[in-house]
Amino acid sequence: MQTKMIPAALSALALALAASPAFAVADGSSLAGWSTAGDVAAVDGHLVVTNASHTYADDTDAGLADAGARNVSGNDPLPTGGGPGSLEDALGRVDTPFEAFGTSWEGSAVSQSFAAAAGSQLTFSWDLRTLDQRDPTQADWAFVIIDGQVIKLADAFAASTANADADYAAATGWTSYAPYTFTSGGTHVISFGVVDVGDFNDTSALSIGDVRVSSVPETSTLALMLAGLGLVAVQARRRKG
Ligand SMILES: [Ca+2]
Ligand SMILES: [Ca+2]
Ligand SMILES: [Ca+2]
Secondary structure (H helix, E strand, C coil), X not given: CHHHHHHHHHHHXXXXXXXXXXXXXXXXXXXXXXXXXXXXXXXXXXXEEECCCCCCCCCHHHCCCCCCCCCCCCCCCEECCCCCCCHHHHCCCCCCHHHECECEXXXXXXXXXXXXXXXXXXXXXXXXXXXXXXXXXXXXXXXXXXXXXXXXXXXXXXXXXXXXXXXCCEEXXXXXXXXXXXXXXXXXXXXXXXXXXXXCCCCEEEEEEEEEEECCCCHHHHHHHHHXXXXXXXXXXXXXX
């Protein structure tokens, strides 16, 4: 009798553990599972979001008259400032959060909704590259939106020319975002994006990688696990005695 109950308890525990795997929201190598607004693409294993026009030469001030060269998707960024057709509208917002650091002109974002239990943690890495270091009062900026809360990641003047590449004069370099803990369970929404501030020129690009949500067991799953462990403990004690 005892020898049959222990495997039963162990299999209940195994079932409980299998029901709560850690999972990735996205591996960053494709747009699968993401919705996009404006100029967004998966490039070299991560997501890239820009405020570069596909049709206009946004970067002539930087001596780059190659229209569309820094656009990654063929889709133009969306105008900002609210109203139908705006980036805010695409993100389901009626407010204008992108005006927080100066008048914004256009931008893009990538979003995903997913289910996660209370206590789950969001982590990701980001890099902001830019050609927009002419006026600190009109600095483009990149953001993450977590369940409606707009959080500034960095503006163009946080980027260093030491991290320049063939397309951008400065970059912040890859940075890990401090783990964000969801305080409630259910469906969550995250968005990443970048906006032009002051004018639509001088492109900035936000790269996002390693987006992950660490899962914690649901309360009912946890109860099942504890019940399983309790049974094992009881059986072990009986076996000793
Ligand atoms: Ca600017
Ligand atoms: Ca632009
Ligand atoms: Ca700009």
